[in-house]
Amino acid sequence: MEVYAIDLASADDNDLLEISREMGLNISLDRMKYLKQYFKNRPPTDVELEMIAQTWSEHCFHNVFKGDVVTEDGRIITNILKTYIMRATRELNKEWCISVFEDNAGIIDFDKGYAIAAKVETHNHPSAVEPFGGAATGVGGVIRDILGVWGEPIALTDVLCFGLLDTNYEDLPPGVKHPRYIYRGVVAGIGSYGNNMGIPTVSGAIFFDRGYTGNVVVYCGCIGILPRELYVRNTREGDFAVLAGGRTGRDGIHGVTFASVELTEEAEELRSAVQIPNPIVEERLRRAILRIRDEKLASGITDLGGGGLSCAAGEMAYRSGLGIDVDLDKVPLKAPYMTPWEIWVSESQERMFLSVPEKNLERIMEIFQEEEVEASVVGRFVRSNRVRVFSKGRVVCDLDLEFLFNPPKVTRRAKIPELTHIEVNLGEPRDLGEEILKLLSEPNIRSKEDVIRTYDHEVRGCTVVKPIYGDEAGPSDASVIKPLKDSWMGVVISCGINPFYPDPYWMAANSIEEAIRNNTAVGGRRIALLDNFVWGNPENEENMGKLLRAVEACYDFSKALDAPFISGKDSLYNESPLGPVRPTLLITGVGIIPDIRMVVTPNLKKEDNPIYVIGLTREELRGSAYLRLKGVDGGEVPRVDKNLSKKIIDMLVKAIDEQLVLSCHDISEGGLGVAAAEMVVATRGLGIEFDVSKIPSETRRNDYVLFSESASRFLVEVDGNKSRRFEELFSGIPFNRIGKVVRDIGLRIVDSKSKICELNSSDIKKAWRGY
Amino acid sequence: MRMKVEVRLKPGHFDPEGDVTAKSLRDLGFPVSTVKVGKVYILEVEVSDRKEALKLAEDMCKKLLANPVKDDYSIEVLSP
Amino acid sequence: MRMKVEVRLKPGHFDPEGDVTAKSLRDLGFPVSTVKVGKVYILEVEVSDRKEALKLAEDMCKKLLANPVKDDYSIEVLSP
């Protein structure tokens, strides 16, 4: 039997590094030395070392977030996850937060005894190497995170960042695949998995930028629902450990350690680290798991993701205060001749791990059989704090869980980069209408309909506000689903992401506010947030400095905007021969709307209704779509005014509840000019006329007024009979009536009396939709 | 008897899977103009007569492996 | 050059699609013991050298058509 003892005791530093490299452990020298010390009396087996490597990987343990950060001025911050993100949640102390940062997904209260679970993951490395399989298993994995808290998956989200599709082949270093290849594969992979599972993909975003050529970014999210009382986590001594779902194979070995490796030419060889998707297996698994939930048969559950069986078994035992014995001979395999360590750490997909009280075992196996899911008792929870693994009757791994889950802390240095001020030198264009059309057809702004329609967003019959709105296929700010038959309450799903703002603090602040703004625009409130960081190597002090600034903003704005974080994830070490990934933070917002019949949509409703802009426009164009279009970098990044933002959001919710607001769109990428045009896209036969001089603004250059990306702003159509009440609500807040809904014109913009531009609807639609 | 059945779209039917594969190969830099995709089934059939086996395979194609409206198929005996 | 690539699961690998197909054939009364499913690709490659074409096809398998963890493949030149 192929189990090897690894001699650490006599290894010098070079040998230690060589062992780590050779075995693909990706463990640092410091930690190898620590292991050498720990195993001074006996050599560890390969199974043990592999388990340690998985458990201590950045992916599984979040070493950087949980470690120490030392700043240039000597501040030491311990555990930035706790210090910033979790602290905001703790201080906000919402009674509707049921489980946060603990389990596989965050859980918040919903209606009629039900709770909503939410989780967002990244799957960047696998998608770079094997786009279809990488993205598909990203979806599969996050669905299992929801099943792993007993949730029924009801909606999916995906946010994708690619290199430019027209990149020259000559510009690609070896090992980096063409963005078009990656794009096609990733989109197909996401669609395929969600469609096959019958879970609607309702929300997302797509970006294209050079900063993603070497490092594609793939975020996959899942929302689920569960009866509160069925959220069971009560694993006891003597419970059986049941492994169910797909068989274990050689795919996805070293996925988590690979997740922190730079993507170079050799990464090609790493296709084997990417799991192979099979959604049909997960579909059956879902059915079985939900039946087991409803019959209350299991005492605990977790998914198999990073680190495979080794992490699932270890974590479940550890968090239950128990130990576990696992017999690898009981694991159903799909590939021949697997060695014990391969079985133990394989990340083959579509597997779940359950703890089952003896008296329910028979019934559970019966359900698995009825649903055609393979399941096997692979072990038992025991009163010890060790994980013991058997193969062919021999102990091949015997580790103390306390040791395993308390790796030596990592310390990172942070250098906060100064953003140098750059003066913008840009002539004012003559034809602003032209600029609006150009922006509308810009790849990051224009419609993603051709992708969205390849995702089923209607399956389950619960999608109220779809990702593309109405027959005109206009943009939606957020998607709304109605999960319960007997409740009108809806879940509102939105996202915020601003990777182009070069200041990490304000980038994060804007992303948080945008997620909330998008949610509010359709009528969402009581918003919970998820943070997902995609960053370059944190051992680089500037990368770490940027990360620190971003998490600081997370605390500040979560707190100020009264929206707690409930879950998240970080993916660091996104490096390629083209350098680090563009630092990217995705904020997902999960809100509720008490009655889905009250949703507000972006399409214009009635001629002559007044159009208002809420919020203050400043000269904040750095990183804006407009300046990027012009190839200019400079000026100020948008800053979020906490107090103003909070007031505006609260008032807008009030105005929506009083039914004053007939249509609404948040102002973000491309500024007010693009937002107004997008409302026209969503509408048949009506358009907008407005006066730039009426926009509350700190700049008077018309192109800046139209294209600045200042935060906290909305465009709103108000019921003509209720405008007095509306104005009353917003008194004290910068806002103004800037125009009205008109017939037969797309967009007419004037400056006091003189006309600036006039665009007809079909040109606007053609620019944004491509037809 | 071991048999091999190949099922492919009839000529003239477009083959989206083939098209997507061709595009992906081109994106990877391969000089590929078209790709057609089909399925191969390697079947262990429990009869010893070659003729009977061929007939059976033919029948399997008609009843399950191919849809005559859109698919062509070919059958081959691999080994007795 | 027209080439044919066949991609199949490596021996010993679990083949759910083959198993379902076999079961379905047996349901229909066919004496089939096992089925293995694979894919065939008919590729038009724009090179005229046979050797080069074979090398390209090999490369396509490694990069896209086959998954090294589980698939075997075979390559054939159909016509120049």
Add this chain to the structure above:
Amino acid sequence: MNANRFKALVLRTGGTNCDLETKVALEELGVKTEIVHMNSVEKKNLLEYHLIVFPGGFSYGDYVRAGAVWGKRVLAKLRTQLEKFIEEGRLILGICNGFQVLAEAGVLPGNGVSETPSIALANNSSAKYECRWVWIRVENNETPFTTAMRKGEVLRIPVGHAEGRFLTGSEEILNELKRNEQILFRYVLPNGDDANGLYPYNPNGSTYDIAGICSKKGNVMGMMPHPERAFFGWQLPEWSGRPPERGDGWKIFKSIVDYLESYR
């Protein structure tokens, strides 16, 4: 009116994923609905039910071909019962993957069951999965599935499939479908005019814009669009102010219930 007397069987198998919303629609109209897995269907007496639904999804992972494996399983397990069921004029509805199943089982477009399919639902000509709301026109309102509509009425219902291009094995089969008035729904332009294959109104390239057909006797129907996703008004893609009470998919389920009422 009390539809409670009626019982519907919604079948499922691994990969089926539209069974729940189909049940919701039927129950909303008072039909007692059971979802049963193919693995336990043998324990059931089909003749206890008035309606069998094959819902949408990716049965058996679309192995071999969409709908093929399930179609053959149905034949292998239920053939005699099913023939009786159809013979008695009870109703069978196949939606999306369910339509593919009925086609592959040879239950459509014939009268009874045939071993080799004479129609196919092939890959969409767009070469993509298509999730969109389409307009379909009622071509025959004298079947159990269409009585609650006017002939020529245009319905809005979404599709969601990658393989929905309706094909017949021959021109003759198509002509026969026309002659027998077996074509129930055709994709049309928003104003009700023929789509003539125009994408995206005809979302998949179906021959003669066919979206749904019934058997010769009219009691078996298959359609690619999903009526259960257009049942409630709030499911519609666009509404201003309050959503309407119902969507057009409701009319299909209502027709079924009306028919059962009048038939019994």
